[in-house]
Amino acid sequence: MNKQPWKIIVAAILLSTGLNSAQAADPIKIGSFLTVTGPASFLGDPELKTLQLYVESINAGGGINGRPVELIHYDTGGKAQDAVGFVKRLIKNDNVDLIVGGTTSGDTLAAIPEVEKEGIPLVSLAGAVDIVEPVKKWVFKVAHSDRMAAAKIFEDLRKRKLTKVALITGDGGFDKSGREQLLKLAPEYGITIVADESYGNKDTDITAQLTKIRATDAQAIINFGFGQTPAIVTKNIKQLGIKLPVYQSHGVASKTFIDLAGDAAEGVRLPAAALVVAEQLPDSDPQKPVLLAYKKQYEAKYGPVSTFGGHAYDGLFIAVEAVKRAGGTDKAKVRDQIEKTKGFIGASGVFNMTPEDHMGLNLDAFKMVEIHNGGWKIVE
Amino acid sequence: MRLTGFYALALVAGLLPVLFPGNYFITVVGIAAGLNVILAVGLNLLIGYAGQISLGHAAFFGMGAYASAILTTRYAFPPLLALSAGLISAGLMAWGLARPILRLHGHYLAMATLGFGIIIHVIMVQATGWTGGPDGLTGIPLLVLFGWAVDSDQRWYFVIMATMLLAVWLALNLVDSRIGRALRAVRGSEFGARMMGIDTARAKTQVFVVSALFAAFAGSLFAHQQGFVSPDSFNLSISIDLVIMVVLGGMASTFGAAFGAIALTLLHEGLVVFEDYEMLIHGALLMAVMIFLPQGLFVGLSQGARRGWTLVCRRQ
Structure with a gap:
């Protein structure tokens, strides 16, 4: 008598799986x-x-x-x-x-x-x-x-006739891989890397590295990373009064970055997917x-x-x-x-x-x- | 009699794939569980028997894995030679570390091993030229044992189970040997052990090296089995997971550690379906075990079963 419920359950399971299939x-x-x-x-x-x-x-x-x-x-x-x-x-x-x-x-x-x-x-x-x-x-x-992002940034630098850049990247996988591509592609675009600084992705202050960059003859700063730290970098650049053009990667192409970096984000350039600027695309663009x-x-x-x-x-x-x-x-x-x-x-x-x-x-x-x-x- | 449990384990390991051929939870999860058993049984020698804590054990696991990965991919070493190199380097590292580190006790030892684990992890992340950095190393070749390529889950299952049984057998024998008795004396009272004529420093060094070798061996197998290594697999949380396995199963019991390793692996795999609540349930279960079965799952459950059995007998 005791074993009866089990039998019913087993039968029910078998039946239901059979029905399902x-x-x-x-x-x-x-x-x-x-x-x-x-x-x-x-x-x-x-x-x-x-x-x-x-x-x-x-x-x-x-x-x-x-x-x-x-x-x-x-x-x-x-x-x-x-x-x-x-x-x-x-x-x-x-x-x-x-x-x-x-x-x-x-x-x-x-x-x-x-x-x-x-x-x-x-x-x-x-x-x-x-x-x-x-x-x-x-x-x-x-x-x-990341190679496309690097190429896009260099293309823009070439258009602006800037040849000496300072890199600053984090210690994550995305950052490191991006840095590698930037270093690899730079000669192709006739760009010299005059500084190559790094930070930890959990750091809350990057001024030390940026001070070093300020001492070089860099004409632009490229920060390749994602998460919150690029926003801190952007803020620190403004706080230090560095007036160089700043480039970020596609890793920060979100509203969160603008919110985090606030005023400091004004004028920052980055390669981004067309999605962020969908409304501004010409009507002829097939992606629109x-x-x-x-x-x-x-x-x-x-x-x-x-x-x-x-x-x-x-x-x-x-x-x-x-x-x-x-x-x-x-x-x-x-x-x-x-x-x-x-x-x-x-x-x-x-x-x-x-x-x-x-x-x-x-x-x-x-x-x-x-x-x-x-x-x-x-x-x- | 002494090896009854061992034969039982061997029987279960051998029968499972026959009873459930090609089942994901046997072949794939079984492999992960087997590797964890090797790690936990090795760590248990150190924590359970010698009473020394290590919060950096994943470092030795990682050294074995990276030795195999780097030597086979970058220098075209045959897998077995790379594995031996991993064992030797982890063993030497453990031996070199043992003397200064094992003089520490309690929190200090925990801190020192923790630091060691973090240093090795940082090296894995930062030494990009060797280790491939945070993205790790891919393309690790198959393990070939004397012309027999371990290329399917079934074959891996048998290799890992055989290694696991070997590890358990070694641990059981070690524990019952002179060294094992010396270790238990060290755990009881280091001072007392020294008074009995035991060279405690030597005993501790030996067990540290042995447990590092177990971990490095598992690491080499892991690297070949996954075909990929990255620092994530050897970070602090893995070290802590290993300690949890030992404690969960029941310290100072080889089967306890093995049981803890299997239980934690299955728990992790089983809880995945709960998605957001996974960590919550995981934590609650661990707390419950520690509160209600403080001697660990294995000891607690087998005592409970025994008590239940006598109750049943008495009623009849």
Whole structure:
């Protein structure tokens, strides 16, 4: 008598799983691992919201090829080791068809060996060029790379005929990778690095390093970093009365930076995705309608957009379009179709992927913007 | 009789993949649990038996991992040679550190090992030319054991389980040896142990080196198994996790440490589904164990089971 309830429960479970599999059309499973908590949460949070928002609207519109989309997400908290574990879990336990994610370069780079071994398409939302250089069979990325940011800044310096610059970067992965690209590209643009200072990303005062920079003959200062410290750097520059042009990276292309740096942010230039200046784009720009639509849909539910959410939009739709063209979720076919992405107009630019280029963005994807009256202004 | 628990563990480790073939929680999580068991059992020798705290144990784990990663990727060392180099460097480091560090007690020892762990972590982050900096090193080749490439989760499971069993067996034997008895004497009273004719400095140095070797070995396997290393895997929170495993399972019991390692790994994996509440539940569970089972999960639960059993017997 005692054992009866167990039997009923077991029977119920068996029955319900049997019913489930018979009922619903096989969903397309999209796996994701993002940094929704921790120091890089300001990147991962809008990315996850974007994914959830659009998966919902894809399903409301009947799914892909008549199949619903299921999003399975794990939060890495920015810990690379966890990223590897979650990617394994997505592939082996959740049996996902493809993966969109890796908010940070560290997370993505950690996951690559597993992804390559298992042969599953991965569309990364992180920045480092190392992710797609050298080209890896199954790995794609949609975020602007740090090399593009460096090139864009140097291009602008060349236009302003400034040749001597001082670098100041943090000790995080993003900072270091950016610094490396700046140092590598400088000779190509005829630019001399006259100072190369660094700070800890938890520092609250950077005046010592900036004082050193003031003593050099630098004509401009480039600060490559994300989070709060670049705002402190910008403030300190103003406090020290340094009048040089200041460049920041795309890592601070958010309203938060302007709020944190306050007045000091006036006149700061940075390469940014077109999303931050969507309204100012000429109507002839093919990206404008896409950007405005994304902005509208996102802001209706969550408040101000950030360019990082835009990466998730691009990653998701490049994958979705590839699944549509492949006519199913065969991993090899989907991979081939992602590689054939041509003229995809996304939030970060127009994507043209090739077997040699698994990112497919060119320098036009960045706009050089200047902070003006607490807002963004295109300066090209 | 002494090794009954060991045979039981070996049986479970061997049977699980047969009973649940290809199950993610066995092959993938099992590998992580196995590595943690090696680490915890090694650390337990130091914390549980010798009564010395270490808050920097992840550093030795990291040294093994980075030795394998750097030597195989940058200098094309064969994996086993790189592994040996990792063992030797971690062993030497532990030996060099042991004398000055293990003269300290209590909080001071905790501080010193904490500092050591942080220094090694900083080196991993800053020495970009060697370690690849915060982004770490990728492209670590497969582990090949005498022509047998460890290239699937199943194979890794067997390699790690075999190593884990070896580690447990070594620890059990060590504990029951002359050295093990000397260590327990040191924990009881260092002064008393010295009066009994035990060279306490030597005993402590030995156990520190052994536990560093366990960690470095696990680190090398970890590097090959993940194909990637980054400083995140060897930071302070990992060191603390290791101490938690030892304490959670029950100090001064090899099976306790192993049990703690498995429990914490599974807990972490199981709580992921709760997303935002993960840390909350995690913390609450740890507190509950410490309050209600202060001798640790293993000892506490086995005592509870025994008590329950006698109660059942009496009723009949």
